[in-house]
Amino acid sequence: MSKSIRKPAVVLFEDIIQDQDKRQLDIQSALGKAATVLVYKGEEETPQDMPVEVLLEKLLNSHSFNDGHIGLIVSDRELGRYKSGVISDSVVLAVAEKMGIPVCLYERGIKRSGTMGKLKQWKIKEIVVDGDSKNFGEECGQVFHGFNNIARKLEEIPGKDFKKMTPPEILARVLDREEEIDRIALYGTGEQSVLLEILAYIDSKNPALELKNRYPRILGNWLYTSLLRYPGILLNEIAAASYLNIHEDDFRIPKINALFKEASYKGPFSDRGTWWWRRELDRILENNKCESGFDYARKKSNKQVRYCQCMEGKDHPAGFYCMINEQPVCREHSHGGVSWFPRGADLAMISDREYKKIGPFVGLY
Numbered sequence: 001m002s003k004s005i006r007k008p009a010v011v012l013f014e015d016i017i018q019d020q021d022k023r024q025l026d027i028q029s030a031l032g033k034a035a036t037v038l039v040y041k042g043e044e045e046t047p048q049d050m051p052v053e054v055l056l057e058k059l060l061n062s063h064s065f066n067d068g069h070i071g072l073i074v075s076d077r078e079l080g081r082y083k084s085g086v087i088s089d090s091v092v093l094a095v096a097e098k099m100g101i102p103v104c105l106y107e108r109g110i111k112r113s114g115t116m117g118k119l120k121q122w123k124i125k126e127i128v129v130d131g132d133s134k135n136f137g138e139e140c141g142q143v144f145h146g147f148n149n150i151a152r153k154l155e156e157i158p159g160k161d162f163k164k165m166t167p168p169e170i171l172a173r174v175l176d177r178e179e180e181i182d183r184i185a186l187y188g189t190g191e192q193s194v195l196l197e198i199l200a201y202i203d204s205k206n207p208a209l210e211l212k213n214r215y216p217r218i219l220g221n222w223l224y225t226s227l228l229r230y231p232g233i234l235l236n237e238i239a240a241a242s243y244l245n246i247h248e249d250d251f252r253i254p255k256i257n258a259l260f261k262e263a264s265y266k267g268p269f270s271d272r273g274t275w276w277w278r279r280e281l282d283r284i285l286e287n288n289k290c291e292s293g294f295d296y297a298r299k300k301s302n303k304q305v306r307y308c309q310c311m312e313g314k315d316h317p318a319g320f321y322c323m324i325n326e327q328p329v330c331r332e333h334s335h336g337g338v339s340w341f342p343r344g345a346d347l348a349m350i351s352d353r354e355y356k357k358i359g360p361f362v363g364l365y
């Protein structure tokens, strides 16, 4: 069987021995036959004369771990309790990067981690799920499928095309949106932590081949932690409501929501949330000769539809999205262009209220 069609494995790093089976089972039942979940149990003897990263890489490339054919590493954010004591979370992250394997971290009590915790996690571009969630296995499965979908899409690109394509062109192809190349490229400026991984391979003997194996990780991280997170190309539910100027509660009404069905996002990770293509929303309004989603919804379905209020004052419409409160906000009552927001995310803001609190730290995080 060739490597490309061989079924990938998911490797779990959980340092609390008594939790290993439960987590493995959770993820396995979510994945079904799509992948086998293997656990790094941490019981191996550690040879003293080998750097721990080398040791782990060797192990993951061994037969016990599907010869390194790994579609996703699921890892506890803090791995301090392995018996061997040397495999830490930073070692796992470093080896995953070296091998080009995507990573999904989990954290207990992620909801309690607060604003700064969230900002930090965004800044370092991590994919994190809630380790306490009753849907833990399913969430890991969704992340796996997102990366796996990208891998399958990449297989469809002929090698001779692939060699000539830039990362934004490849991502646009994966998303079936060649028209978004320029905007996707804007999301790349300033995204060093995601795209830096590409630079390391430009000088290798066969960069195209080397990169093709790594692209699921690189593009998946970019899509998940940037394009889907910061509204500009793709808008989450609240950002879409704000952009369309339809009250977010009204936007959830199926009859109203259905007006924009054509614009809904169905690409990789689409089961991790709800998103709309902004360009498609514009197209729907244009085709119906409406100035705003508010006009369109009123005309088409319901005279009672309310406009989308700014979180800083209920008497005026929003239009933009506060990344901290995750609420609609207007341009006047918010700050945009935060240095670590991707350049193309022109709807992503920090509201005045939040900026007052965290303004001094925004540059840091």
Ligand SMILES: [Zn+2]
Pocket (backbone or CB within 6 Å): 310, 311, 312, 313, 316, 329, 330, 331, 332, 333
């Ligand atoms: Zn306002």
